[in-house]
Amino acid sequence: EAGGPVAGYLAYRGLAPRAVFLTHPHADHYGGYAEVAALCRVETIYLPECWPRLTVPADIASSLQSAQARGSRVVYLKAGDEVRLSERVVARVLYPPEGANPANLNDASLALRIEYGAGSALLAGDLQTLPPLTLDLDCDVMKASHHGEDRAGGELLLRAASPSALVISVGRNGYGHPAEALLARAERLGAQI
Numbered sequence: 001e002a003g004g005p006v007a008g009y010l011a012y013r014g015l016a017p018r019a020v021f022l023t024h025p026h027a028d029h030y031g032g033y034a035e036v037a038a039l040c041r042v043e044t045i046y047l048p049e050c051w052p053r054l055t056v057p058a059d060i061a062s063s064l065q066s067a068q069a070r071g072s073r074v075v076y077l078k079a080g081d082e083v084r085l086s087e088r089v090v091a092r093v094l095y096p097p098e099g100a101n102p103a104n105l106n107d108a109s110l111a112l113r114i115e116y117g118a119g120s121a122l123l124a125g126d127l128q129t130l131p132p133l134t135l136d137l138d139c140d141v142m143k144a145s146h147h148g149e150d151r152a153g154g155e156l157l158l159r160a161a162s163p164s165a166l167v168i169s170v171g172r173n174g175y176g177h178p179a180e181a182l183l184a185r186a187e188r189l190g191a192q193i
Helices: 006-013 033-039 058-069 154-160 180-188
Strands: 019-021 044-048 073-077 082-084 091-094 109-115 119-123 142-143 163-165
Touching: 006 033, 033 058, 058 073, 154 180
Parallel strands: 019 044, 044 073, 119 142, 142 163
Antiparallel strands: 082 091, 091 109, 109 119
């Protein structure tokens, strides 16, 4: 999100990301990108395959056009794609499928399985409905979808992923996130929150 710690941390450490994944066009998922892009040119920006068919806010559309003008490459990802981030790290795209035309922006989210050696993490953006995911979901760490909202299929996903740790990206909100039902389910299934 804009004003978040990412750009400051990168500047403090003198780091420049080679790639950025923008899960979907909601400000809490792309808001910090403009600050990062102001610090350095990002080589590759990964977006969900359905991005061009979405109604995208003007600020991120403009930021992406500026990035491309400065030489950044935009790559659209669909289920089944793989992005090799280093010799030992690969991002496997679980969602969206090619040709997806989601009814809402949350369901345009990139869902990724990041593999690093024998370890893995599952990142599902803000998917509100859980599509049939056919790739391996088993992971060590899982980021809860949509800030820990309780949703249909949530228990099936937690069982399939069987994470040791469930990370919930959430701040003060009026939506009741994270949901008590999700927290209880994760605890019952043995995932540390």
